[in-house]
Amino acid sequence: MHALWPQVESYQSHLWRAVCGYEIHPAAREDLLQEVLLALWEALPKLRDRNLLLPFALRIAHNLGASHVRREVRDPHKFSIDDVEWSDRASQTDSLEDDRSQWLFAALNRLPITLRQPLMLQLEGFAYREIAEMLGIGVDNVGVRIHRARAQLKSWC
């Protein structure tokens, strides 16, 4: 086992959220997460700076996510973003949080990858410069894409 592998345990939530941005179907999410963990296992020896494990792991997750062909494309099913409403009127309950989360990830799945990746990385708390390095694009471009992604999500609310 690589020395950094135990740290991966604490990053499961980050990896899971990244995976959820690329797949709606729960079983397919598990498969994609498994694929990400395997790629991470194989790539860990290449990581030079151990402080950069999280961006390293998320880069792998987002790259494999971009390569992932969604279950609904392979095997269309009936889930629709319209199944979930974003409502402010309902009381703050767990189910409301679940609905919002479900809505958000369904909406993220509809966004083009070029808008989705910077927005998700920003929501994870990365700075524009870090996102630019992870995606291999310019810092200004990161800002533009995040702005467009937010505008698109707002229009779907």
Add this chain to the structure above:
Amino acid sequence: MNFDDKLKAAFYSEQPRLRSADDLQKRVLAQLWRRRLQRAAEVALSLGALVVFGSALDAEKITIETWVILPFFVVFLPVVWTLILREPPRRSVSPAESSDTYARQRLMQLRSSLREIWIARHAANALLVYSLGAALLLTIWTVPNAGHTAITISAYALVWFAGTRVITRWGRKRMYCEYRGLYRVVRSNERA
């Protein structure tokens, strides 16, 4: 609560079923073993087919049967070598690269894989046509022993044709989907 706060709250409320590092390691190792077994099975099947066809050519004197099998073998061998025995280059693309680099490398790899699928499908078509044609001609000419060989070859060609169609159909669709997605990423990065 403004829009950004709602986004963050919704984003962070998605939580996985947490597993221990040992459990994660077990799952990863199990998957690694499954991949190795699958690869071993592919190689074993390919080598088995080579032995079956190769033994038919290993005769002391060249007969008409040899000439019937030879073209089949000449096509089958390079196709098997190209597609199965040579390690597919998937691993050479590291997902730890930046998204732009990964997308470009993966696109090249997908182009190569789609080309290989094209070769496999056309080779299967050509072999089926050849073996059925040989069977028909040898049956018409009633060449002793050769008719049976041609029919056997036709049966193999039919199985290979059907297998190739089934395996490549799903793989090709999936690859095209992935290709289109990554192509859009690369194009978008180039325009920016």
